[in-house]
Amino acid sequence: xxxxxxxxxxxxxxxxxxxxxxxxxxxxxxxxxxxxETVEKFESAVKSKGPAGWIVFSRIDHAAAAREAxxxxxxxxxxxxGNPKGGTPLMAKNATLAIDLPMKALIWQDDQDKVWLTYNxxxxxxxxxxxxxxxxxxxxxxxxxxxxxADASDRSTQ
Numbered sequence: 001x002x003x004x005x006x007x008x009x010x011x012x013x014x015x016x017x018x019x020x021x022x023x024x025x026x027x028x029x030x031x032x033x034x035x036x037e038t039v040e041k042f043e044s045a046v047k048s049k050g051p052a053g054w055i056v057f058s059r060i061d062h063a064a065a066a067r068e069a070x071x072x073x074x075x076x077x078x079x080x081x082g083n084p085k086g087g088t089p090l091m092a093k094n095a096t097l098a099i100d101l102p103m104k105a106l107i108w109q110d111d112q113d114k115v116w117l118t119y120n121x122x123x124x125x126x127x128x129x130x131x132x133x134x135x136x137x138x139x140x141x142x143x144x145x146x147x148x149x150a151d152a153s154d155r156s157t158q
Contacts, residue, residue: 028117
């Protein structure tokens with residue numbers, strides 16, 4: 001039993017963050033940029049889709065908040081972003097959707113100083129988040145969201 005548990009732990013440890021988080025609906029991509037550069041590139045990628053309704057609502061710097069509390073934490077910045085044209089009518093229909101939207105992306109630094117970008121996949125949003133609020137996302141919308149997220153994340157990490 002101990003050997004089996006050690007083997008499982010070894011496999012999980014050897015997995016990349018993308019593999020380890022895939023079942024949870026999280027997509028994690030390595031960035032070749034610093035945290036700040038990745039944050040700025042992600043925000044720029046979202047803002048470039050402004051004509052389609054995409055905006056950045058805010059940036060939350062968890063490491064800065066930790067420092068203010070006298071604590072240490074590696075970089076952890078959350079970008080809150082979304083598309084009010086798409087989300088507002090659904091929130092008007094079901095207010096609890098606002099607990100999960102707007103969407104968020106996390107740019108973070110691991111213990112080896114590697115920078116990562118993590119976000120919920122479009123499929124997860126369509127199959128978990130929307131149904132949790134009694135809503136359905138049309139297949140076409142889920143595919144468009146997935147394409148948007150892949151493009152924005154690739155533009156900010158590669």
